[in-house]
Amino acid sequence: xRAPATPPVIAPGHTFGTVTDKITSxxxxxxxxxxxxxxxxxxxMFAGLLAVSLTxxxxxxxxxxxxxxxxxxxxxxxxxxxxxxxxxxxxxxxxILLLFKQTWRTSINRFAEAMxxxxxxxxxxxxxxxxxxxxxxxWMVPYxxxxxxxxxxxxxxIWDVFAVSTYGLVSLLFWFVxxxxxxxxxxxxxxxxxSRMIYGMLAxxxxxxxxxxxxxETAYLLxxxxxxxxxxxxxxxxxxDFAVSVIPGWHTTLFPPYFVAGxxxxxxxxxxxxxxxxxxxxxxxxxxxxxxxxxxxxxLLVTGLMVGYGYTVEAFMAWYSANRYEGFMMWNRMTGPYWxxxxxxxxxxxxxPQTLWFKRVRGSVPALFVISLVVNVGMWLERFVIVxxxxxxxxxxxxxxxxxxxxxxxxxxxxxxxxxxxxLFLFLRFLxxxxxxxxxxxxxxxxxxxxx
Amino acid sequence: MAQIFHRSTNTxxxxxxxxxxxxxxxxxxxxxxxxxxxxxxxxxxxxxxxxQFSHERHVGGNGIDCRYCHTSVEASRFAGIPPTKTCMxxxxxxxxxxxxxxxVHDSFEDDRAIEWTRVHDLPDFVHFDHSIHVxxxxxxxxxxxxxxxMPLIAQxxxxxMEWCLDCHRRPEAFVRPRSAVFSVSYQPPANQLEIGRxxxxxxxxxxxxxxxxxxx
Numbered sequence: 001x002r003a004p005a006t007p008p009v010i011a012p013g014h015t016f017g018t019v020t021d022k023i024t025s026x027x028x029x030x031x032x033x034x035x036x037x038x039x040x041x042x043x044x045m046f047a048g049l050l051a052v053s054l055t056x057x058x059x060x061x062x063x064x065x066x067x068x069x070x071x072x073x074x075x076x077x078x079x080x081x082x083x084x085x086x087x088x089x090x091x092x093x094x095x096i097l098l099l100f101k102q103t104w105r106t107s108i109n110r111f112a113e114a115m116x117x118x119x120x121x122x123x124x125x126x127x128x129x130x131x132x133x134x135x136x137x138x139w140m141v142p143y144x145x146x147x148x149x150x151x152x153x154x155x156x157x158i159w160d161v162f163a164v165s166t167y168g169l170v171s172l173l174f175w176f177v178x179x180x181x182x183x184x185x186x187x188x189x190x191x192x193x194x195s196r197m198i199y200g201m202l203a204x205x206x207x208x209x210x211x212x213x214x215x216x217e218t219a220y221l222l223x224x225x226x227x228x229x230x231x232x233x234x235x236x237x238x239x240x241d242f243a244v245s246v247i248p249g250w251h252t253t254l255f256p257p258y259f260v261a262g263x264x265x266x267x268x269x270x271x272x273x274x275x276x277x278x279x280x281x282x283x284x285x286x287x288x289x290x291x292x293x294x295x296x297x298x299x300l301l302v303t304g305l306m307v308g309y310g311y312t313v314e315a316f317m318a319w320y321s322a323n324r325y326e327g328f329m330m331w332n333r334m335t336g337p338y339w340x341x342x343x344x345x346x347x348x349x350x351x352x353p354q355t356l357w358f359k360r361v362r363g364s365v366p367a368l369f370v371i372s373l374v375v376n377v378g379m380w381l382e383r384f385v386i387v388x389x390x391x392x393x394x395x396x397x398x399x400x401x402x403x404x405x406x407x408x409x410x411x412x413x414x415x416x417x418x419x420x421x422x423x424l425f426l427f428l429r430f431l432x433x434x435x436x437x438x439x440x441x442x443x444x445x446x447x448x449x450x451x452x
Numbered sequence: 453m454a455q456i457f458h459r460s461t462n463t464x465x466x467x468x469x470x471x472x473x474x475x476x477x478x479x480x481x482x483x484x485x486x487x488x489x490x491x492x493x494x495x496x497x498x499x500x501x502x503x504q505f506s507h508e509r510h511v512g513g514n515g516i517d518c519r520y521c522h523t524s525v526e527a528s529r530f531a532g533i534p535p536t537k538t539c540m541x542x543x544x545x546x547x548x549x550x551x552x553x554x555x556v557h558d559s560f561e562d563d564r565a566i567e568w569t570r571v572h573d574l575p576d577f578v579h580f581d582h583s584i585h586v587x588x589x590x591x592x593x594x595x596x597x598x599x600x601x602m603p604l605i606a607q608x609x610x611x612x613m614e615w616c617l618d619c620h621r622r623p624e625a626f627v628r629p630r631s632a633v634f635s636v637s638y639q640p641p642a643n644q645l646e647i648g649r650x651x652x653x654x655x656x657x658x659x660x661x662x663x664x665x666x667x668x
Contacts, residue, residue: 146487146612187456200456205465 009104010442011286019287019439023432024189026282032429035281040425046418053411054129062132064408070399071391075409076130077241078383079416082266083123084164084238085259085379088231089267090116091171094178095227098220104295106438107287110182111278112271113175114431118423119270120168122416127160129412156240163237167230174223180206181216181437235263242386248325249333249390252317258310265303265349266379268296272372276365278428287434290363297362300375304353307382311350325395333389337402341385348378488610495611498604499569503555505605511636512600518592518634529581533568536560571605572596579668588655589627590619593636600636616666623657624648630655 010019057064067074090112097105128134140161142150151158183203190196206212239259242250272293279288318330333342352374355361362368393400427433440446490496510516518525521538525531536559543553559566574580585595592599597608609615619626627648632638641647651657 144484146610146614148614148617196456 009107009289009291010439011289014286014443015445016440016443019443020185020189020436022284022286023434023436023439024186026428027186027430027432028190028195033281036425036429040422040429043418043421043425046415047422048418049411050125050415050419053408053415054125057129057408057412058134062130064406065412066404066406066409068401068403070394070401071388071403073130073387073391074384074403075405075413076126078380078387079413080123080126080130081238081259081383081387082380083119083126083416083420084235085263085266085383086270087116087119087123087167087171087267088235088260088263089271090114090119091167091174091227091231092264092267093271094174095224096231098224099228103442104292106442107284107289107434108271108275108292108296109438110175110178110431110435111275111433112267113171113178114424114427114433115267115271115274116171117168117175118420118427120164120171121423122420124164124168125416125419127157127164156237156244159237160241163234167234170223170227170230174227177216177220177223178435179431180204181208182432182435184208185436186432231263232260235260242390247390247394248323248329249386249394252314254310254313254317258307258313261303261306261310262379262382265300265307266376268299268303269372269375269379272296272300272368273376274424276369276372278433282428282433284434287439293365293368294362297356297368297371300371301353301356304349304356304375308350311346328393329390332393333385336389336393338385338389338392341381342389345378345381345385348374349382352378488612493607493610493612494571495607495609498606499571501569501604502566504552504603506603507599507605508601508603518599518636525582526586527583529579529583531582536566571607572611574611578666580666586633587630588623588657589630589633589651591628591633591635591638593638594626594628598636617661620659620661620665623659624652627651627655627657 065075067076090109093105093112094109094116097109128137131137139149140151140158151161180203183199184206187196187199187203190199236256236259239255243252243255245251275288275296276293279285315330318326321327333339352371355367355371361371388403392403486492510521511518521534522531523534536556539553539556540560543556547553548557555566558564595609597606599605624645625648626640628638628640629647629651
């Protein structure tokens with residue numbers, strides 16, 4: 001254990017009862033807070049906007065977006081990578097930090113896993129709907145068919161199908177397995193017949209016997225062990241969509257680790273963005289303490305430096321390669337028509353997080369909130385810069401072009417944010433946002449020590 | 453506190469657990485079957501035609517060679533449907549007053565084509581070529597079935613890509629001597645594979661399974 005100087009992961013004075021009461025009272029209440037209703041209605045409007053955008057997209061065609069030749073990928077893939085990246089923090093928090101036995105993960109893991117799941121849902125929309133004929137997307141799945149045709153397993157876009165679907169499935173499984181003991185708690189505490197039935201069915205007859213717990217812990221640890229290589233491989237596969245190509249600015253061996261670092265960076269930023277208002281609104285400061293926020297800030301700082309290293313190496317290699325296309329690519333990023341996106345990207349992703357070196361910044365909730373928002377924007381810009389500036393000017397000057405997003409590019413993007421938040425609101429209302437049983441194990445009363 | 457779930461729930465949960473697997477597997481199997489069935493491929497479905505033209509009578513009964521009507525089958529991608537003129541070669545005299553032939557006479561007098569219903573209708577992104585198959589020793593009945601015994605023409609095979617590819621991958625199982633291409637009574641001999649391999653060599657048949665063969 002560290003010196004007692006570090007703030008605790010759970011505020012003192014709590015017992016098993018108070019922890020359970022506090023978390024379940026949010027779910028098992030007949031009085032839904034007005035703020036929840038207001039927020040839910042607001043964000044579900046944007047989810048509706050997504051439905052409208054996608055319907056219009058399918059009815060009219062992908063030409064409603066600003067994509068063109070040579071820029072065949074723009075907002076669609078930018079948003080896809082952004083969302084997938086956001087999802088990765090959830091698995092990092094729940095799986096990797098579990099393997100490292102980090103107790104501070106406990107009060108944010110449930111929430112982060114839900115975030116992963118909803119981010120994967122939003123991400124999954126883009127690979128599906130950026131195709132010209134989304135109704136034939138099942139052709140990317142290897143199944144015996146009357147055409148005797150199978151997917152091309154050399155394409156990273158097919159790897160994407162496997163990576164994202166596996167990732168979604170394992171995340172769902174991990175999240176659900178983690179929920180089972182808590183669903184049993186909700187079942188036992190619920191008073192309404194319907195809610196007892198629903199939570200009872202979801203809890204699948206969990207009784208919490210020693211044998212249950214023993215197997216549970218083994219299964220959970222195994223899942224964590226499986227999910228960890230997934231985090232690394234899934235975003236690496238996503239990065240290979242670019243790195244496998246021949247485009248200057250894409251064909252880079254640095255991409256797999258650099259994308260994963262970026263994913264964790266943006267993911268932690270999103271966790272901070274969401275956790276700060278939620279802990280305030282639901283009064284969860286006892287469970288999500290300054291220690292959590294500070295630790296997340298430290299992860300932000302570390303991954304931010306890795307991303308910064310990535311930018312440096314990219315620029316260095318552009319010069320060191322002595323390849324005129326590579327060199328021009330970097331020069332174009334810095335001084336071409338999209339120079340401001342690159343400058344903003346450096347400001348958001350490299351300059352801003354340097355403030356996190358200071359304890360005063362790490363200790364200030366408003367500062368962390370602002371920084372996390374800035375990083376979210378910065379990481380979106382990173383993907384935009386990689387996708388668009390590499391495509392719009394490459395080998396042949398006769399195929400140079402420009403990209404400007406249309407209203408539908410924006411509405412689809414904003415719509416997925418709406419969908420994400422809608423799902424998040426439903427999660428907050430109907431499921432325990434903090435793992436109750438894991439919180440109980442953190443209490444002093446749960447420790448069996450020699451002195452006691 | 454009363455139990456939430458009745459004892460019978462145990463059975464329901466067990467059945468649902470195993471049932472789901474079978475239901476999903478069954479559904480997938482069903483979809484695959486329906487997709488290959490005549491319900492989806494139209495195989496063996498005789499379609500309504502403007503005139504009840506009988507191949508059975510003309511080919512089986514009268515012994516007319518396929519090429520008498522489908523003239524371009526050796527030279528063109530399309531085997532062609534005969535014009536009214538071909539019908540009138542005989543039917544200006546034979547059964548000239550039959551009510552069955554009324555549309556043929558009408559078509560001839562009004563100079564309007566008979567609107568036959570196409571039975572073998574490939575999608576337009578498939579470029580099928582009759583002449584190449586005929587010249588490489590693929591008989592009519594291999595693909596179109598026993599036309600001489602069909603009162604109303606019906607598709608005999610699925611025409612799905614797996615069916616095409618099956619022959620393109622092992623033509624030796626289907627190819628016959630050029631002299632027998634238009635024979636409706638030809639039956640594959642017992643040593644088809646042996647003869648087939650020889651013919652594949654002799655006719656220089658390539659096993660074309662790349663996209664550009666058909667999806668030009």
